[in-house]
Amino acid sequence: MKQVISKKNKIVTLEEALEYITDGCTLMYGGFGGVGTPPTLIQGILDKGVKELTLIGNDTGFPDIGIGRLVTLERAKKVIASHIGSNPNAGRLMTEGKLQVEFSPQGTLAERIRAGGVGLGGIFVDVGIGTIAEEGKDKMVIDEKEYLIETALTSEVSIVYAKKADPLGNLVFDKSARNFNPLVAMAGAFTIAEVEEIVPVGELDPECIATPGIYVDMVIPTKGVNWKWAWE
Amino acid sequence: MGVDVRNRIAKRAAKEIHDGLIVNLGIGIPTLVADHLPQDIHVLFHAENGVLGTGPSPNQGEEDPALCNAGGFPITSVMGASYFDSATAFGMIRRGYIDITILGALEVSETGDLANWIVPGKRVPGMGGAMELAQKAKKVIVLMNHVNKQGESKILKKCTLPLTARHSVDLIITDMAVMEVTKEGLVLKEVMAPYTVDDVIANTEASLKIGATVNSIE
Numbered sequence: 001m002k003q004v005i006s007k008k009n010k011i012v013t014l015e016e017a018l019e020y021i022t023d024g025c026t027l028m029y030g031g032f033g034g035v036g037t038p039p040t041l042i043q044g045i046l047d048k049g050v051k052e053l054t055l056i057g058n059d060t061g062f063p064d065i066g067i068g069r070l071v072t073l074e075r076a077k078k079v080i081a082s083h084i085g086s087n088p089n090a091g092r093l094m095t096e097g098k099l100q101v102e103f104s105p106q107g108t109l110a111e112r113i114r115a116g117g118v119g120l121g122g123i124f125v126d127v128g129i130g131t132i133a134e135e136g137k138d139k140m141v142i143d144e145k146e147y148l149i150e151t152a153l154t155s156e157v158s159i160v161y162a163k164k165a166d167p168l169g170n171l172v173f174d175k176s177a178r179n180f181n182p183l184v185a186m187a188g189a190f191t192i193a194e195v196e197e198i199v200p201v202g203e204l205d206p207e208c209i210a211t212p213g214i215y216v217d218m219v220i221p222t223k224g225v226n227w228k229w230a231w232e
Numbered sequence: 233m234g235v236d237v238r239n240r241i242a243k244r245a246a247k248e249i250h251d252g253l254i255v256n257l258g259i260g261i262p263t264l265v266a267d268h269l270p271q272d273i274h275v276l277f278h279a280e281n282g283v284l285g286t287g288p289s290p291n292q293g294e295e296d297p298a299l300c301n302a303g304g305f306p307i308t309s310v311m312g313a314s315y316f317d318s319a320t321a322f323g324m325i326r327r328g329y330i331d332i333t334i335l336g337a338l339e340v341s342e343t344g345d346l347a348n349w350i351v352p353g354k355r356v357p358g359m360g361g362a363m364e365l366a367q368k369a370k371k372v373i374v375l376m377n378h379v380n381k382q383g384e385s386k387i388l389k390k391c392t393l394p395l396t397a398r399h400s401v402d403l404i405i406t407d408m409a410v411m412e413v414t415k416e417g418l419v420l421k422e423v424m425a426p427y428t429v430d431d432v433i434a435n436t437e438a439s440l441k442i443g444a445t446v447n448s449i450e
Contacts, residue, residue, distance in 0.1 A: 032281040032282075032300070032302070032304070032318070033281075033300065033302075033303075033304030034304065035281070035297060035298065035300045035304065036298070058318065059358075059360075062304070081358060082358055082359060082360050082361065083357060083358040083359070083360035084356070084357060084358050085355075085357025085358060085360075086304060091355070091356055091357070094356065101356075101358075103358045103359060105359050105361070105362075105363040105364055106280065106318070106322060106359070106360050106361040106363075106364065107280075107318075107319075107321075107322025107323075107325060107326060107361060107363075107364040108322075108363075108364075110317075110318040110319040110321075110322055111319055111322065113319075114319045125326075126367075127326065127363050127364050127367055127368070128363050130395065130397070130398040131363065131394060131395045131396065131397065131398070132394045132395075133359070133363060163298075173315075174298040175283070175296065175298045175299045175309070175315050176279070176281050176282050176283050176298060176299050176300055176301075176315060177297075177298040178282055178315055178316070178317050179281050179282050179317065179318050180317070180318045181317070182317045183317055183318065183319055210317070225297065229295075229297055229306075230304050230305065231295060231305050231306055
């Protein structure tokens with residue numbers, strides 16, 4: 001069989017990528033406390049003046065780190081996350097009624113996003129039974145054991161951060177900066193990856209690709225982290 | 233709580249960790265526990281942001297922003313470590329692979345109910361991964377102050393705050409005592425000197441059974 005190499009090239013500029021992120025959209029993001037959250041896209045969203053976002057991701061970063069910068073500057077109207085404690089601005093805005101916050105236990109959140117990314121409507125989980133996390137949720141009994149029905153999550157646009165990409169959008173991540181990124185990449189109707197290094201097709205070891213390019217619509221090179229880490 | 237007291241609690245908690253276990257340490261005093269493990273013990277530390285096999289903090293200047301713990305602070309990894317996404321990290325927890333988790337607490341009840349994620353109207357940080365860890369780890373140890381700033385017991389008959397998980401806590405280690413949650417009720421096992429058994433009883437709202445022998449930790 002003749003070898004066919006795809007000529008597809010998903011590498012674009014920041015400006016081209018930002019056209020897809022607009023006021024009021026549902027934006028899902030990778031990252032855990034800012035680690036693995038794409039800094040150049042966040043800066044671009046801030047500079048473009050995008051507002052009224054519904055954010056879905058693990059946490060709200062720190063006040064000036066990661067997605068936290070969008071929260072701090074009041075660009076979000078709603079957040080679905082497992083934790084907002086490391087960004088006091090999120091708690092303050094919630095108290096002031098300027099930010100709607102919906103909590104999901106972290107593992108449930110990850111699995112809801114994964115469910116959205118793999119075409120499922122929801123999942124059955126027993127985590128949170130007997131707590132306020134079960135409020136408003138339907139239950140299902142399987143083999144005499146009770147589970148909550150947790151709905152799947154998807155986004156209009158997902159933004160992720162990876163170590164390497166090729167022009168097909170195949171992604172390789174870096175240590176704990178992987179976290180929610182592969183899940184978030186799958187759950188986006190449109191997914192933009194910001195990466196540290198772009199390599200030619202064929203250079204990434206297929207065994208090491210954590211996110212197949214099929215889930216990635218655009219790739220942009222990162223300009224690097226433009227915040228100070230909490231420990232610095 | 234002073235550094236000495238925090239370390240004393242962490243040191244006691246470290247005694248619960250045996251060779252070969254998989255352990256997840258929460259934020260706060262629990263992170264200090266690793267410093268008190270004997271050199272000859274090999275455990276695998278799990279971090280729910282996607283690392284199995286976390287190592288000590290790196291030297292200053294050698295931090296890797298792509299290698300952090302669940303508190304967002306830089307760590308190292310040990311030989312044999314693995315990295316994975318958050319769904320896999322919590323799959324491990326839900327499936328019961330975590331032998332011990334050590335967490336902080338706001339309140340604990342005598343039946344092992346844990347409250348540690350929300351003070352409605354005051355502090356609403358969110359549960360993070362605490363519900364999975366508390367509900368699914370084989371052994372749940374909480375490290376906490378025995379009383380709050382007003383001097384009121386945080387070890388209660390029934391929690392007043394929204395719960396993280398029901399019937400989940402196995403062992404409570406405070407600045408005053410070590411207590412075990414058993415089917416027969418909450419049992420006082422050890423006291424932290426200079427506190428006495430009477431001090432602990434006086435500062436505990438929960439019904440407390442006194443163990444056959446109550447050792448004093450110096």
